[in-house]
Amino acid sequence: MNHESAWYEIRLHGRLDPRWAAWFDGMTLRTHADGTTVLHGPLADQAALHGLLQRLRDLGLPLLSVDRVDLDQPQRKQS
Amino acid sequence: MAGLLVETKLFRPRTRPGLVDRPRLDERLLRKDGTGLTLVSAPAGFGKTTLVSEWASDGAAWVSLEESDQDPVAFWTYVLTALDRAAPGVADDALTVLQSGPAPIETILASVLNELSVLPGEIDLVLDDYHLADSLEISRGMTYLLDHLPPQLHLLISTRADPALPLARLRARGELVEVRAADLRFTLEEVSSYFTGMGLDADAIATLEERTEGWIAALGLAALSLRGRSDATGFINDFAGDDRYIVDYLVDEVLDREPAQVRRFLLETSIVDRLTGSLCDAVTGQPGGRAMLESLERQNLFVVPLDDRRQWYRYHHLFADVLRARLLAERGDITDLHRRAAKWYDDAGDTVAAVHHAVAAGDVDHAADLVELAVPALRRDRQEATIRRWLDDIPEDVVRRRPVLAIGFVGALMASNEFPGVEQRLQDIERQLAGPADELVVVDRSELERLPSAIETYRAALDLIAGHPPGTIEHAAVALDLAIPGDDLTIAAASALSALASWAGGDIESAHRGYAAAAAGLERAGHISDVLGCSVTLADLEMTQGRLRQAEATLERALSLAGDGIRGASDMYVGLSRIAWERNDLDAATDYLRRAEELGAASDLPQNPYRWRLAMARIREAEGHLDSALNLLDAAITVYVGDFSPNVRPLTAVRARLLIRQGDLSAAQEWADSVPDELSYLHEYEHITAARLMMAQRKDAVPLLERLRAAAEDRTGSLIEILVLQALAGRDPAALERALTLAEPEGYVRVFVAEGEPMLTMLQRLRPASAYVRRLLDAARQPTRVSTPQTLLDPLSDRELDVLRLLTSELDGPSIARELVVSLNTVRTHTKHIYTKLGVNNRRAAIRRAHQLGLLTR
Incomplete structure (x- = not known):
């Protein structure tokens, strides 16, 4: 499995305003009716992923799931 | 390094009076005896620092950690300094060894533990924001510390993420006290007590508790938002009906009610880690920073004081993140703020922060200038780890145009024991030097001339590390040949490397010549302490x-310097x-x-x-x-x-x-x-x-x-x-x-x-x-020299002499107690009396004093 650049979907509990996109290095933010928010976007490598997770932790945002997504097949893959 | 300590990191934050009493937590935290580690692990905004600050005794050793403390030298320098201030003398030796070059952390800690294990008193050691420093190397030392923790030392770690330490083992042995998010959340009762006097009814309190889930940061913000509001119930109902990220929602509420000027100040100054009046003035381009900070503190608005003199503050971590995110969203381009911060830090002589902000401003060339100029001083203070970290911040193509900077990074890599790739970098630098001179970027042109010699010196070192002394001697000879007159440090380094290689080969004459040349070069360069180091070897x-007579002259001359x-x-x-x-x-x-x-x-x-x-x-x-x-x-x-x-x-x-x-x-x-x-x-x-x-x-x-x-x-x-x-x-x-x-x-x-x-x-x-x-x-x-008899006013008792003799051994407190078949407390009482009678305050000094007085020769 390639551990370098990949797209990720990170799901949080709570609704995060889209203006937070810049804080999360240009990930797109989508809020869902079930009261969760999904961050979606490319991350350079594992270090970038962990950096992003730390930012979420520092805000006290409860993490629900982290998924790596394949761009060719838009459905989610378990990571 | 002592001069480079950030004093505010060793300051125990003052707690605000009038907050909620939390007997259920105090009771748990009170159990210091028999506890290996007290761990307060919870996300930001759960009141960890406040709680811990109440836990710590007056005179506790306190360290507020930062990311730069992932460097073991920085981390242990702060921890040992904090311990040494709490119990003068306990970390003297350890700090000396730590700051003078590479040594295994176990050796350094063993000397502190040896002191602590017989300490008459007790010390609380608090490591706040441990998650910022947690790294493989720090864990190694901390695990050793935990495995040998003397009962006199009460260790508390406050962190947002569980540390990489053997927690399961401590838990199984009943040596871990844990306070976690679930414990820290305010109960309904505590929420009610927190909002006493604000005219809220039971329903409103229950709603607040439910919506915030007892999260203290959110409750604090809610209280701020409620201040001066006539329709509290309306506010609470709106708040409860909104599922937005709670801190975001409440910060909006608070900011919207602040004057535009305050709002702007908060957002713009959020980019710096520590705040002081003149820095805020520089970043915002407006006067009045100091007064603004004091007013924020009075209103309890986001800031935490970092000293007793109202000079330095920081934003509460959680709010700093929220403010920064909002600043980014509202402004987009904040490079001008970072550029002004970089300038202020540069003027204040804080290169580390200046480089950080220059990089954030996208001014990598300016950052590279700053690093290049800072390298010599940092190398002198053995802060190569700091230089090493900048290698990750400055893009390779910038380094490739800057041979002086590149050689600085080579030195930092060598000092960090990262040898692979160094030869490649040296060859790159040689290629740059051979290319057109106008494509090179150099802040200090005079540095350029010394590079050929420096390159060969590093090669000499690489060969010595690779176990190839003849190569060292060869490269060192070329380095000395190429050295420009006056580049005394390179001459000294090459001479010393050659001397070491000769010594390892048994060629004492050449080794002596090399060290003599090294000492002379160091003396010309004014590095007197290193001259003394060379003189020991000479x-x-x-x-x-x-x-013998020459050796005596060498030492006396070094002393006279x-x-x-x-x-x-x-x-x-x-x-x-x-x-x-x-x-x-x-x-x-x-x-x-x-x-x-x-x-x-x-x-x-x-x-x-x-x-x-x-x-x-x-x-x-x-x-x-x-x-x-x-x-x-x-x-x-x-x-x-x-x-x-x-x-x-x-x-x-x-x-x-x-x-x-x-x-x-x-x-x-x-x-x-x-x-x-x-x-x-x-x-x-x-x-x-x-x-x-x-x-x-x-x-x-x-x-x-x-x-x-x-x-x-x-x-x-x-x-x-x-x-x-x-x-x-x-x-x-x-x-x-x-x-x-x-x-x-x-x-x-x-x-x-x-x-x-x-x-x-x-x-x-x-x-x-x-x-x-x-x-x-x-x-x-001649009759065997009789040692000076004990001349203490208040002589040691026989039992104290027994303890004193064991203090000179490598035994720790509990082992000494076992040896004498007494309790550790008895040993500590004896130690206390011994220290008093000898007029010292630590084990090392007691032993040396005892040797001088001839107390140990029976």
Whole structure:
């Protein structure tokens, strides 16, 4: 499995305003009716992923799931 | 490094009065005894720091950690400094060793733990924001600390993420007290008590509790939002009905009600980690920063004071993140703010922060300028780890245009033991230098000239590390050839590297020449402490060459360069003590050690703690106090720190000689079994020791001694000793005759008289008329020097003397208690009395004082 650049979907509990996109290095933010928010976007490598997770932790945002997504097949893959 | 400490990191935050009492948590945290670790682990905004600040006693050792503390030298410097302030003297030795070069963290911590384990009092050590520093190397040291934690030290870690420490093990042993998010959340009762007096009914309180889930940061913000609001219930209902990220929602509420000027101030200054008036003025471009900070503090609006003088503040971490995110969203481009912060920090001399903001501003070239100029000073202060971290911030293509910066990074990589790729970088720099000069970016043109020589010096070092001394000598020669006059540090480095390589190969003459050149270069460059370091080695080589008087002159000259106040001065006295010992002037030898001791740890090079003990052991042995000498040697072994020099006189071999003298031949034989057979200068001392053992075992040592003598012809110091042994083992007057001829001009005494009656008889027979021999005989027949009797006003009791003797061993507090069959508390009481009577406040000082007073020689 390639551990370098990949797209990720990170799901949080709570609704995060889209203006937070810049804080999360240009990930797109989508809020869902079930009261969760999904961050979606490319991350350079594992270090970038962990950096992003730390930012979420520092805000006290409860993490629900982290998924790596394949761009060719838009459905989610378990990571 | 001491000058570079950020004082506010060692400041225990003041807690605000009037907050909610939390007896259920206090009760749990009160259990300090028998607890290995208290862990407060919860996300931001759960009131960790407030709680912990109440837990910590007055005078607790407190460290607020930051990301830069992932560097072990920085981390342990702060932790040890905090401990040393809480209990003066406990970390003296450890800090000396830590700051003077690479040493295993276990060695450094062992010396602190040794002190702490007999500490009469107790210390609370708080590591706040531990998650910022948590890293593999920090975990290693912390795990060691936890495994050896003395009961006097109460360790508390406050963190947002569980640390990489053996928590399960501590938990299983019942040695872990944990306070987690679930414990920290405000209960309904606590929420109610928090909002007392704000006119909220029970429903409103319940709604707040439910919506915030007891999250203290959110409750605090809610309270701020409620201030001066007429329709509290309306606000609470709106709040409860919105599922937005709670802190975001509430910060909006608070910010919207602040004047535009305050709002702007909060957002713009959120980019810096620590706030002070003039920095805020620089970043915002507006005056009045200091007054604004004080007003924010009064209103309890996001800021936390970092000192008692209203100078430095920081935003609460959680709000800082929210403010920064909002700033980014509203402004998009915030490079101008970072650029102004970089300038302020640069003017204030804080290069680390200046570089951080220059990089954030996208000014990598400016950042590169700053780094390039900062390298020499950081290297002098052994802060290479800081330089190393910048390598990740500055893009390679910027480095590739900047040869001076590139060589600075090479130095930092070498100091961090990252050797792969260094040769490639050196070749890149050579290519840059060969290319068109106008494509190079250099802040300080004069630095450019020294690069060719510096490159070859690093190659010399690479070869030494790779175990290829001939390559080192070759590259060092080229480096010296290329060196421009006046580049004294490069000349010194190349000379020292060449000397080390020669020494490892047994070429003492070349090694001596190299070190002499290195010392001269360092002296011209004004690095006096390093001159003293070189002088220790020079004197050592001179003694091996049998030039006692020259060794004495070397040490005295080094001392005269800077006097007693400089690091390394103490090492000079220890060296002079050894020369006095060779001349059998034990009073002078003892006196030098006393002077070394009086200078204190700040004058020690990292090797001095073991060298001092070794020197004292030799004196005690000469006085016939063999047990005391063995004790000191064992202590020397526990504090031994190597350097790059070959370990030509291993302490275990010195110890074996003492065992032989004590008649414990089987223990000495056990040591001898591990000595390599191959004869080389590096093992000469061990082989002479082995020959001594054979003589004690009545085996024929003559053939071995003859081989050693043939190999040692150009090392007069070694030769004299070998000849003395040959004379005894082979009843060989010619050997003794030669030894006397070599030894007389330098005034050697100890090497003869230490051999006792058989040697004295031989001397008497051989040259009864020689004045030198008469001097030797007189020295030997002097009654054994009587140590100064105890002259304390309030003498130590017998029991205290027992404890004192054990304090000199490597035993920790509990082991000493076991040895004496008493409780640890009893040991601590005795220790307290001993410290008071000796007028000291730590174990190390007590031991040295005891040695001076001759309390340990019975």
